[in-house]
Amino acid sequence: MSEAALLTMTGIVKEFPGVRALDGVDLDVRAGEVHCLLGQNGAGKSTLIRVLTGAHQPDAGAIQIDGEDVQLNSPTAAIDRGIAAIYQELDLVPGLSVAENIFLGHEPSTFGFSRRHEAALRAREILEGLGHGEIPVRREVGSLPAAGQQVVSMARALSRDARLIVMDEPSAVLDPEEVANLFRVIKGLTERGVAVVYISHRLEEIREIGDRVTVLKDGATVATGLDARETPTQELIRLMTGRSIEYVFPPRAEILSTAPVVLSVEGLSRPGEFAEISFDVRAGEIVGFAGLVGSGRSEVLETVYGARRAATGSVHVDGKRLKPGRVQSAVKAGVGLAPEERKSQALLMDEAVFKNITVSSMERFASVGFLNRTAERQVATQLAESLDVRPPGVDRPVRNLSGGNQQKVVLARWLLRDCRVLLLDEPTRGVDVGARSEIYALVRKLAASGVAIVLVSSEVEEVLGLADRVVVLREGQAVHTGPAQDIDEHQVLDLVMEGSSV
Amino acid sequence: MSEAPLDTTTSTQATVVPPTAQRNSGLLSTGVGRNLGLVVALVVLCIVGAVTAGDTFATGPNVLTILRLAATIGVVSIGMTFVITGGGIDLSVGAILALSSVWATTLATQQMADSYGWIVMASTALLVGAACGLVNGILVAYGKIVPFIATLAMLAAARGLAETISDRRTQIVANNSFVDFFGGSLIGVPVLVWIFLLVAAAGWVVLNRTTFGRRTFAVGGNAEAARLAGIKVQRHTAALYVLAGLCCGIAAVMLMARTTTGSSTHGQFYELDAIAAVVIGGTLLSGGRGTIVGTVFGVLIFSTLNNVFTLNNLSISAQSVAKGVIIVIAVLLQQRLASRTTSS
Amino acid sequence: MSEAPLDTTTSTQATVVPPTAQRNSGLLSTGVGRNLGLVVALVVLCIVGAVTAGDTFATGPNVLTILRLAATIGVVSIGMTFVITGGGIDLSVGAILALSSVWATTLATQQMADSYGWIVMASTALLVGAACGLVNGILVAYGKIVPFIATLAMLAAARGLAETISDRRTQIVANNSFVDFFGGSLIGVPVLVWIFLLVAAAGWVVLNRTTFGRRTFAVGGNAEAARLAGIKVQRHTAALYVLAGLCCGIAAVMLMARTTTGSSTHGQFYELDAIAAVVIGGTLLSGGRGTIVGTVFGVLIFSTLNNVFTLNNLSISAQSVAKGVIIVIAVLLQQRLASRTTSS
Amino acid sequence: TSNTPKADPSDAAKTQAVSAGKNDEPGKKVKIGFSAPAADHGWMGAITKATQAEAKKYSDVELVVAEGTNDVNLQISQVETFINQKVDAIVLLPFDGAALTAVATKAMEAGITVVNVDREFGSPAAARTTVLGDNYGMGVSAGGYVCSQLKDKKDSIVAEIAGIDSLPLTQDRSKGFKDALAGCGLKVNNRVAAEFTVESGEKAAANLLQAAPKIDAIWNHDDDQGVGVMAAIKNSNRKDFFLVGGAGSANVMRDIKAGTSLVKATVVYPSTQGADGVRLARLLLQKKALGDLVEVEVPRKVQLFAPVVTKDNVDQYLPTAFES
Numbered sequence A: 001m002s003e004a005a006l007l008t009m010t011g012i013v014k015e016f017p018g019v020r021a022l023d024g025v026d027l028d029v030r031a032g033e034v035h036c037l038l039g040q041n042g043a044g045k046s047t048l049i050r051v052l053t054g055a056h057q058p059d060a061g062a063i064q065i066d067g068e069d070v071q072l073n074s075p076t077a078a079i080d081r082g083i084a085a086i087y088q089e090l091d092l093v094p095g096l097s098v099a100e101n102i103f104l105g106h107e108p109s110t111f112g113f114s115r116r117h118e119a120a121l122r123a124r125e126i127l128e129g130l131g132h133g134e135i136p137v138r139r140e141v142g143s144l145p146a147a148g149q150q151v152v153s154m155a156r157a158l159s160r161d162a163r164l165i166v167m168d169e170p171s172a173v174l175d176p177e178e179v180a181n182l183f184r185v186i187k188g189l190t191e192r193g194v195a196v197v198y199i200s201h202r203l204e205e206i207r208e209i210g211d212r213v214t215v216l217k218d219g220a221t222v223a224t225g226l227d228a229r230e231t232p233t234q235e236l237i238r239l240m241t242g243r244s245i246e247y248v249f250p251p252r253a254e255i256l257s258t259a260p261v262v263l264s265v266e267g268l269s270r271p272g273e274f275a276e277i278s279f280d281v282r283a284g285e286i287v288g289f290a291g292l293v294g295s296g297r298s299e300v301l302e303t304v305y306g307a308r309r310a311a312t313g314s315v316h317v318d319g320k321r322l323k324p325g326r327v328q329s330a331v332k333a334g335v336g337l338a339p340e341e342r343k344s345q346a347l348l349m350d351e352a353v354f355k356n357i358t359v360s361s362m363e364r365f366a367s368v369g370f371l372n373r374t375a376e377r378q379v380a381t382q383l384a385e386s387l388d389v390r391p392p393g394v395d396r397p398v399r400n401l402s403g404g405n406q407q408k409v410v411l412a413r414w415l416l417r418d419c420r421v422l423l424l425d426e427p428t429r430g431v432d433v434g435a436r437s438e439i440y441a442l443v444r445k446l447a448a449s450g451v452a453i454v455l456v457s458s459e460v461e462e463v464l465g466l467a468d469r470v471v472v473l474r475e476g477q478a479v480h481t482g483p484a485q486d487i488d489e490h491q492v493l494d495l496v497m498e499g500s501s502v
Numbered sequence B, C: 001m002s003e004a005p006l007d008t009t010t011s012t013q014a015t016v017v018p019p020t021a022q023r024n025s026g027l028l029s030t031g032v033g034r035n036l037g038l039v040v041a042l043v044v045l046c047i048v049g050a051v052t053a054g055d056t057f058a059t060g061p062n063v064l065t066i067l068r069l070a071a072t073i074g075v076v077s078i079g080m081t082f083v084i085t086g087g088g089i090d091l092s093v094g095a096i097l098a099l100s101s102v103w104a105t106t107l108a109t110q111q112m113a114d115s116y117g118w119i120v121m122a123s124t125a126l127l128v129g130a131a132c133g134l135v136n137g138i139l140v141a142y143g144k145i146v147p148f149i150a151t152l153a154m155l156a157a158a159r160g161l162a163e164t165i166s167d168r169r170t171q172i173v174a175n176n177s178f179v180d181f182f183g184g185s186l187i188g189v190p191v192l193v194w195i196f197l198l199v200a201a202a203g204w205v206v207l208n209r210t211t212f213g214r215r216t217f218a219v220g221g222n223a224e225a226a227r228l229a230g231i232k233v234q235r236h237t238a239a240l241y242v243l244a245g246l247c248c249g250i251a252a253v254m255l256m257a258r259t260t261t262g263s264s265t266h267g268q269f270y271e272l273d274a275i276a277a278v279v280i281g282g283t284l285l286s287g288g289r290g291t292i293v294g295t296v297f298g299v300l301i302f303s304t305l306n307n308v309f310t311l312n313n314l315s316i317s318a319q320s321v322a323k324g325v326i327i328v329i330a331v332l333l334q335q336r337l338a339s340r341t342t343s344s
Numbered sequence D: 001t002s003n004t005p006k007a008d009p010s011d012a013a014k015t016q017a018v019s020a021g022k023n024d025e026p027g028k029k030v031k032i033g034f035s036a037p038a039a040d041h042g043w044m045g046a047i048t049k050a051t052q053a054e055a056k057k058y059s060d061v062e063l064v065v066a067e068g069t070n071d072v073n074l075q076i077s078q079v080e081t082f083i084n085q086k087v088d089a090i091v092l093l094p095f096d097g098a099a100l101t102a103v104a105t106k107a108m109e110a111g112i113t114v115v116n117v118d119r120e121f122g123s124p125a126a127a128r129t130t131v132l133g134d135n136y137g138m139g140v141s142a143g144g145y146v147c148s149q150l151k152d153k154k155d156s157i158v159a160e161i162a163g164i165d166s167l168p169l170t171q172d173r174s175k176g177f178k179d180a181l182a183g184c185g186l187k188v189n190n191r192v193a194a195e196f197t198v199e200s201g202e203k204a205a206a207n208l209l210q211a212a213p214k215i216d217a218i219w220n221h222d223d224d225q226g227v228g229v230m231a232a233i234k235n236s237n238r239k240d241f242f243l244v245g246g247a248g249s250a251n252v253m254r255d256i257k258a259g260t261s262l263v264k265a266t267v268v269y270p271s272t273q274g275a276d277g278v279r280l281a282r283l284l285l286q287k288k289a290l291g292d293l294v295e296v297e298v299p300r301k302v303q304l305f306a307p308v309v310t311k312d313n314v315d316q317y318l319p320t321a322f323e324s
């Protein structure tokens, strides 16, 4: 690894209406290293990246590449400098094929006619390099599941032979297997002397792949050049949050076998997604679903919720059967779903934070259809604060929040609506360590108050740590069901991987 | 693109959000930011009018003339605002208006009106309008037909039906009490204008202060999210078209009073005029963002424009050229000002 | 709604993408699924025609008539397909067509044509069309004016200009070679139809086989992503409107040949007809998805409908009612079939 | 309305100046407002142009022209604006006579002289005087001519290409045509409607010619759309019928004279009604009588005649016909 800085950013400032997202950030990246960027939600990581890729123009600060000053006044400029990125929010064109998305902007072509065959071949190569030769390069990206799309945007970043690749929380959508896969690719890159800027909220990943760490806080660099392996976790957390957080799961409450079964699912199936799923959730119990991406966990949740119509099987809440494929009847029965993809499934991007929080519980603030906005704001503000949504203030459009903070808003919506049953799909995706432990505590508290909770997470540790009972899915089949205490991470991973072809 | 407004900003506060910023984004979301541009556009227009034809333009009667002209299309535009905010579009408003006016002025209806009073005609118009709206709503929400196509079909069908019923003859409103009531004035302001004001006010309250309005934004902004949040998206969508249809019914009553006729030729091009007013007002054609205030301004701008033209005796072809140019200028103006207000 | 593809997936290995899901959505993505519905709709229509007026409907000349009438609006619709796929809309097509036809038939132009041949008139029309398109493009892409409003303004302006230039007279095309060439036939097929076929074919190739076309999908489907990928979104958008304008120019030439005139009244309602054809064809009004084949079918369906009506001597009113109903049926049919084909 | 597109005002002047006499001498200044439907077809454009040209000829007339519109709501507000403007007279060609009766009455009550043109108001109180075309008469004339040509062939096929079908005046013409044909045992076998525009004429005709493989006579309501109709006929190389026009545009009359084309006759319907309206308004305001009438007041109603122009009498009309 050469010591010469490939990229140097100094005193970068970026302002948005009323928000100074970046307030003098310094960053230096060397060729062939994996440089990790840490920071709480809203610290400014993604914004910094967008400045680096020419998507945003900084209000102040200098950028040097190979020691020479550069103006990255458009994405093209950055691309020409050999900078590629995987953005936090998927940046794909749903209407185009996988191959076309990968080569968008630099399609192989002669006289403007695209050489589709060549594109397809090269796309397949890249995908195979990523360990996903099975993704059909001619299929429309819009019809791929989240994980598939994540792989495609990775492939796109690799398709340009870049010298510096930025990855903004690439692992958020991925399960352990996929993450391992990703790390293999990153190692390959760094060996070729490519520099990687890696953003993640999972410290264990930093430890495994990172070389050096830069920590952002409130839009400013608080530490840089830290050793990724040696620096103690508590130190990193303190730097990020300014306080020290016990990064442990809250203690479980004892569930009495006499506690009433609130949610009971029997023989639920959807051809091609999952089959014969049955489980009960008692009041105050947390049932966790572990499994690989594509194992059908989201589908199970969405089907229980009625967002998808079950082919067979039934769902009962407090003994009453829910009408299959009817979200309404689930909601009436007190079921809530925090869906997996916040942007497409949960958020009203242009609406104020508080409206997003109260949308599912409007009736509570309404008398004969008229809304009491003051009450709404109050309650929403309290929730936002308890989840530490930043920047504070519930009137800004959700679009302007950082990824993790958006996730918190989604969560807040369902915390507000006091449900009998809460279905959480990847509730901590993209949420920083600080907020994470708060969310864990909250989920526990809810359970303690008698809510039945179903939790889906790609982080086995999270499932085991939080859930009382664990269901392991593989290819839509429940391969294991039992108390969380009786099984450990490795066993789960074995169960999950078994027979999976990679 | 969406950044243009953002990059023009210069604030000096640190990460903590200054209250002003909050108000700004609040402002923008309530559309006042955009409306400022509209106010200016309208004011400029009025100044032009006053300068070029001050003696007549600035007079009370002339203002009332402008308002009376605005009233009918205005009511239609309010309904259109709801549909568009909800992520749809309604090309059939003009046709529905025509059909309602014809149905409400058939011999049969008018005879009933003679015995039971004009309320019969009024309610007939409203009913027909709402019914057509319901058909639109069902086709779009449950038939899952693209709004553009569904309402285009309704446009053709409703006009055709209107022509068949009226046999393409203009139907005179015989019932005088009807004409007297709606044609009259209250405290110096024409009843038609009162109706417009009422509908606009009601529309504003519903859109901004009720759960129905809030859901409209949700449905238009992200239907899937709305569905998963437990909103009855389909039923709501249908309701929006019924609302639009109802507005057409009201507009039909107004036009019947103004022209003392029902005719299959009423309301030609109202779809374009209404959509134009709504969009100029700042409502997003893609849905999820809508402003009644903006729409009202949009309507006023267009009818003032017409009035100023007539007063200034422009050559007719010149008028349409001028119209095009003025629209562009107005929008540009409004955008610049909007982006100005969003930056503290 | 977006679930349709989901429901059909069957994954057999723990991969992020289930293998079987691809074939179907592959079908859908190439639009064949949708088009199948259109084919059926058209066939049904033809059967109706053949049954009700077999003797005349099925004849060669009648088919050619349908095609000749489809040709002009067809060319316009091809251009419209590009604009809509690119996330925009163009309400000014009819007006641009009128302006081009008038400009290309002024005395001055026709005199030049006498000395240099009809190519002068043709190229004038194309130039005027492209120029208007450029103005649209600049207003939308760089002026950031909502396409609906920008092109609405152009509609007003262009028609007004056309009226001023022609002084509202119908300008006869004196140059016979022009009429003879474009009015004539090649191997039994009218030149107009050939032009339509050529434009359609070219349009298909450009949209599906060139980087320009694919980038159009990107610009319409996710402008931000396109920008981040280094595509010059603004320039591309502008180009799309120029393309549409050019098509209007071509259509103007065709209409001049068909009617032997240039007039400010040409191309009335073309905006609605074209958009309807495009949308019925399966292009998304919201942009990001477009199909030329679908558009061609859309155009054919409408002009066949017209023809069948006339053959059956239907009254205009009955026609529009029927039209509305048929549109709805066609779309429903097409949707059912589309979803059918996507489910294995 | 009728067919005469683009009347040449100077011609219009020639014809009427004859009777005008010393009425043309400048009198007190008058301000006249003029409003008409949208000029979306030739004849409307002609009406407005002729009107403006006529006004220009009088130093004492100031004409205020409102944007043509098919939205009665807008046209009403234009009249209201004229009232606010305190014009002396309003020459009004309403999009729909009945719909503008109320506001016209209001204008009369405001002391403004209203001259109603071509489409009649619902109440006599709404206008001081009315200049009317004779749409029903047009149909009758056309039908009468067709009868005279086909009287011995009772089984002959007659087709009609109407104008904008949603307009009452189109209904009147078709009715007149139908009634006249009935008089000689004929009927309209095929009827299509265009929109008074060249393009729509071509489209309607093209379809019609397919619909009816054999035709003996066609009446086309409007010579402007007639240009398109002829294009379609030329394209189909059909010759099995003769055509009756409606307007009397110069080139149609030349064709009639030459006898080379399929057009054997046309029915005149002057586009100078607006111009007449302006003249009458001026006379009324200046308290002048109509020349050549003993009557000291301008008459309540002037209905124009719709003669049939054929090879025999074409020379009489050709000079005053308009160029298209």
Ligand SMILES: Nc1ncnc2c1ncn2[C@@H]1O[C@H](COP(=O)(O)OP(=O)(O)OP(=O)(O)O)[C@@H](O)[C@H]1O
Pocket: A016, A017, A019, A020, A021, A039, A040, A041, A042, A043, A044, A045, A046, A047, A048, A088, A390, A391, A399, A400, A401, A402, A403, A404, A405, A430, B006
């Ligand atoms: N377009 C925008 N307009 C206004 N404010 C914005 C915009 N984009 C980001 N911000 C603000 O800038 C700050 C930094 O956001 P950023 O997305 O960079 O955070 P982050 O470090 O990526 O957080 P996360 O880990 O959750 O992704 C946040 O306060 C956010 O609200």
Ligand SMILES: Nc1ncnc2c1ncn2[C@@H]1O[C@H](COP(=O)(O)OP(=O)(O)OP(=O)(O)O)[C@@H](O)[C@H]1O
Pocket: A142, A143, A144, A145, A146, A147, A173, A175, A272, A273, A291, A292, A293, A294, A295, A296, A297, A298, A299, A340, A458, C005, C006, C009, C010, C011, C015, C016, C017, C018, C021
């Ligand atoms: N939009 C889609 N189109 C086609 N197939 C899909 C789509 N979404 C999901 N699938 C398929 O459905 C199955 C489950 O998808 P999904 O990835 O949501 O499961 P999951 O266990 O929730 O994974 P994740 O960890 O991402 O939530 C997989 O076979 C996946 O390929």
Ligand SMILES: [Mg+2]
Pocket: A045, A046, A047, A088, A168, A402, A403, A404
């Ligand atoms: Mg981020």
Ligand SMILES: [Mg+2]
Pocket: A297, A298, A299, A340, A425
């Ligand atoms: Mg999932």
